[in-house]
Amino acid sequence: MKKIIIFSFLILSTIAFGQQRERDLELQSKLENLIKDFKGDVGVYVRHLKTGKEVAINADTVFPTASIVKVPILIKIFDKIEKGELRYTDSLLYTKERIYGGSGLMQFYKDSTKTDLRTLVALMISYSDNVTSLWNQELAGGGEAINELMAEIGLEKTRVNSRTKNRDKDWEKYGWGQTTPREMASILVKIRKRELISARASEEMYRLLGNSFYQEYALSQIPPYVQAAAKQGMVNTSRSELFLVNAPSGDYVCYIATKNNQDDSWEDDNQAWQLQRDISALLWDYYEPDYNWQPGENPGGLKY
Numbered sequence: 001m002k003k004i005i006i007f008s009f010l011i012l013s014t015i016a017f018g019q020q021r022e023r024d025l026e027l028q029s030k031l032e033n034l035i036k037d038f039k040g041d042v043g044v045y046v047r048h049l050k051t052g053k054e055v056a057i058n059a060d061t062v063f064p065t066a067s068i069v070k071v072p073i074l075i076k077i078f079d080k081i082e083k084g085e086l087r088y089t090d091s092l093l094y095t096k097e098r099i100y101g102g103s104g105l106m107q108f109y110k111d112s113t114k115t116d117l118r119t120l121v122a123l124m125i126s127y128s129d130n131v132t133s134l135w136n137q138e139l140a141g142g143g144e145a146i147n148e149l150m151a152e153i154g155l156e157k158t159r160v161n162s163r164t165k166n167r168d169k170d171w172e173k174y175g176w177g178q179t180t181p182r183e184m185a186s187i188l189v190k191i192r193k194r195e196l197i198s199a200r201a202s203e204e205m206y207r208l209l210g211n212s213f214y215q216e217y218a219l220s221q222i223p224p225y226v227q228a229a230a231k232q233g234m235v236n237t238s239r240s241e242l243f244l245v246n247a248p249s250g251d252y253v254c255y256i257a258t259k260n261n262q263d264d265s266w267e268d269d270n271q272a273w274q275l276q277r278d279i280s281a282l283l284w285d286y287y288e289p290d291y292n293w294q295p296g297e298n299p300g301g302l303k304y
Contacts, residue, residue: 021052021053021054022053022054023053023054023056024046024048024053024054024055027046027053027283027286028055028057030282031044031046031055031057031279031282032057034275034278034279034282035057035275035279038258038271038272038275039261039263039271040237040258040260040261040262040263040272041058041061041063041258041259041260042057042256042257042258042275043057043058043059043061043180043181043255043256043257043258044056044057044058044059044181044254044255044256044257044279045059045180045181045182045185045253045255046185046252046253046283047189047252048250048252048287049252049253050249050250050251051250056181058257059181060182061180061181062157062178062179063174063178063180063181063238063240063257063258063259064174064175064176064177064178064233064238064240064259065158065174065175065176065177065178065184065233066175066176066177066235066238066239066240067103067130067133067176067231067232067233068177068179068184068232068241069160069162069176069177069179069233070124070133070136070231071184071188071209071231071242072149072150072158072160073133073136073137073140073146073160074124074125074136074205075146075149075187075196075197075205076140076141076145076146076149077117077121077136077139078197078204078205079149079197079201080139080140080141081201082197087117088116088118088121089116089117089118091114091115092114092115092116092117093113093114093115094106094109094112094113094114094131095111095112096111098134098135099131100130100131102130103127103128103130104123104127104128104130104131104132104133105123105127105129106123106129106131106132107129119132120135120136121136121208122208122211124136125209125211125212125231126208126211126212126213127213128213128214137160137163142163142164143159143160143161143162143163143164143165143167144164144165146160147160153190153196155179155183155186155187156183157179157180158177158179158183158184158187159177159178159179160176161175161176161177161178162175162176162177175235179257181256181257184255185242185253185254185255188209188229188242188244188253189244189253190202191205191206191209191229192206192244192253206229209229209230210227210228210229210230212229212231212232214230216268216273217232217241217273217276218230218241218243218254218256218276218277218279218280219243219280220277220295221277221280221281221295222243222245222280222284223291223293226245226246226247226248227245227246228243228244229244230242230243230244231243236261236264237259237260237261237264238257238258238259238260238261238272239258239261239270239272240256240257240258241254241255241256242254242255243280245283245284247284247288248288248291249288250287252283252287254279254280254283256275256276256279258272258275281295
């Protein structure tokens with residue numbers, strides 16, 4: 001069954017990438033106006049799943065993924081689980097040699113702490129934990145194995161670069177991973193439709209992606225009682241976000257990618273982060289104009 005699902009995805013992906021979907025010209029104009037003053041390069045892909053209408057702005061341009069590369073890593077982990085090569089409950093031992101800086105919690109674990117694969121996967125997606133992400137990449141078979149699967153499911157540009165043979169030049173240009181707005185959005189759509197790896201694998205991946213710790217960007221502009229699956233990626237000059245909203249009028253997916261950003265600050269008003277909020281707010285209001293909700297001012301007393 002799994003092979004049939006992946007083969008079908010390959011065919012459908014090839015068709016989808018090659019065809020021209022109906023453009024939402026009104027929304028395209030609004031988004032183009034919103035991003036025109038951004039100091040850097042922007043790519044946006046939006047699709048309303050019920051109507052099929054899309055907006056594509058630099059949607060086939062390659063951008064760095066930063067931590068959004070953890071979605072392809074997640075997919076390969078579940079591919080190996082489905083094949084019986086890994087178990088979700090596999091016991092693992094964390095040691096201090098795995099300490100790696102940046103985001104996440106496992107770097108603060110005590111040496112020789114027992115853990116399991118399910119914890120690694122949850123920390124990688126919810127908290128964008130770098131230690132568990134590198135560990136998951138290793139357990140998945142490395143970047144080469146992940147990239148083989150990305151090619152198998154019809155993605156031409158989505159690749160892992162870091163710690164991956166023959167991808168040094170790509171790593172220097174894009175960092176840990178690379179993708180296009182259209183390709184990464186297509187991954188999340190297939191997960192939502194229970195069509196990637198298997199229905200049960202897709203469901204578990206979607207549950208994980210629906211539990212993001214980083215709520216202050218695009219997700220802050222969506223009612224907290226409306227489910228959304230998301231993953232964020234951020235380095236100094238590239239901030240991006242992937243999200244799919246289970247909205248009352250129908251699901252919509254969006255990928256916002258930026259690179260060569262002039263504003264490389266880590267303050268809450270960083271231009272790219274504010275762009276993510278603005279695009280998300282525009283989409284919510286556009287698709288749900290009669291929904292009586294507005295984001296609270298400084299919710300929870302926090303300054304965004």
